[in-house]
Amino acid sequence: MKATLIEVAPRDGFQPIGPFIPTDDKVAxxxxxxxxxxxxxxxxxxxxPKAVPQLRDTAEVLRRTAHLPGLDAQILVPNPRGVALALEAGARHLVYVISASDAHNRSNVRRDTADSTREYGEVMAGLPAGIRVRLNLATTFDCPFDGRMDQALVLDRLARMLEHRADVEVGLCDTTGRADPDHVAALSAECLRRFGASGGEGGTRFVFHGHDTYGLGLANVAAAWHAGITGFDAAFGGLGGCPFAPGATGNTATEDVVWMLHRMGVETGVDLDALVRLAARAAALPGASPGGRVRAAMTGACAA
Incomplete structure (x- = not known):
């Protein structure tokens, strides 16, 4: 058994940090x-950059990490302007984000979900060949403004998005961290049943993106795994938090997910000791609000 870890700290983890992290440090x-x-x-x-000043140097970070062998560098884009800038910078793997919730989508990009979906379709039609796409479905489980999302509504909106391009990877995002394992398992299983198979050919692939706001990050990862999802977003040091989702705190810590999966006999290809050292460095960043448990357990540090 093997799982794929997708490290999101350099984007999702760094974006809420106020003091600017030097580009050299981001590259490191x-x-x-x-x-x-x-x-x-x-x-x-x-x-x-006025909304998320921390990431104003993304083009430079992309350029300076392009030499790393086998690196699959993902770049998040919320609209056609972001797509154009990413392609100009040389990005080959785009993460396009649309919220399942109208209220959160308006907070995020100032338009409702239907308008963003139409815009997404236009972008997909105009993409150059060879560009990989991931579709992040924000507020899949819960919206900070509307509460628990209706599963039928989420599935319907996702189906409309997939009409524009089926050969994508979809991130099922627990933006607020208020999802519970039963909800994650049920929706993950239904998405796989209706739209494809995680890691399979000929269907839409799915990954789970969770936050640990209420301490259910690992439980939700386990629920998604047992439902059949094999790809997981996480952030070293448990860094993160959505600036457009009031109350949402850090991502599930990568080192916690790796530790749990290894205990379950699942391969990840990640060196846990090296990851914990990295997480400790990230936790010490000025302005950071780290989370997770494994870093503290393996280093004797106080969990922040």
């Missing part, structure tokens, strides 16, 4: 994550 973090065995790394985003 990506290099260290790569050295620990992580190959899929979300290194930044092309969003309005």
């Amino acid at each position: 973090f990506v290099e260290a994550a790569h050295a620990a065995g992580l190959r899929r790394i979300e290194i930044g985003s092309f969003v309005n």
Whole structure:
């Protein structure tokens, strides 16, 4: 059994940190994550720098990490302008985000989900050949404004998005961290049944993106795994938090997910000791709000 870890700290983990992290340090973090065995790394985003000033150097980070062998550098984009900037910078793997919730989508990109879906379709039609796409479905389980999402509504909106391009990877995102294992298992299983198979050919692939706001991050990863999903977003040091989802705190810590999966007999290709050292460095960043348990357990540090 094997799982794929997708490291999102350089984007999702760094974006809420106020003090600017020097570009040299960001590059060093990506290099260290790569050295620990992580190959899929979300290194930044092309969003309005006034909204997310921390990631204004994404193009430079992308350029300076391009030499890493086997690195699959993902870039988050919320709109056609972001897509154009990412392609201009040389990105080959785009993460396009749309919220299942109208209220969160308006907070995030100032338009409702239907408008974003139409815009997404136009972008997909105009993409150059060879560009890989991941579709992040934000607020899949819960919205910070509307509460628990209706599963039928989420599935219907996802189906409309997949009409524009089926050969994508879909991130089922617990944006607020308020999902519970039963909800994650049920929706994950239904997505796999209706739209494809995780890691399979000829269907839509799915990954799970969770936050640990209420301490259910690992439980939700386990629920998604047992439902058949084999790809998981996580952030070293448990860094993160969505600026557009009030109350949402850090991502599930990569080192926690790796430790749990290894105990379950699941291969990840990640060196846990090296990852814990990296997580300790990330936890010490000025302005960071780290989380997770494994870092503290393996180093004797106080879990922040």
